[in-house]
Amino acid sequence: MNSQYGYVLDASAVLALLNQEIGSLKVEQTLLLPKTVMSVVQLAEVSAKLVQLGISIQDTEKILATLAIPIEPFTEDIAFKSSELMTLAKPLGLSLGDRICLATGIILNLPVLTADKIWLQMPNVMVDLIR
Secondary structure, X not given: OOOOXXXXXXXXXXXXXXXXXOOHHHHHHHOOOOOOEEEHHHHXXXXXXXXXXXXXXXXXXXXXXXXXXXXXXXXXXXXXXXXHOHHHHHHHOOOHHHHHHHHHHHHHOOOEEEOOHHHHHOOOOOEEEOO
């Protein structure tokens, strides 16, 4: 881990933790850091994936509550920063959710923790991989 303060967690990192995939221990360790957060947009992505797997929304809420990850709101600053990233992110195939996660990291001055190696190609963004 590169950050001693915290991370912005991508949905892929949280799903790896929930599924106990390779890299889940690294994600678990970040939860002990004081400033680790997840964007409300990544919360929506993780929730949708769990519901898609057949988990009720009530159980999804309980599962995510047990992780106790602070949720960062989607602000105008993050919206504009994610739009600014569009020209760099589009050729890499990054989605709106991806750009919001990266923009949240930039705005909060925190690295982003993800399983998506392609994110390393984004300039001026601190990205750390779970595996």
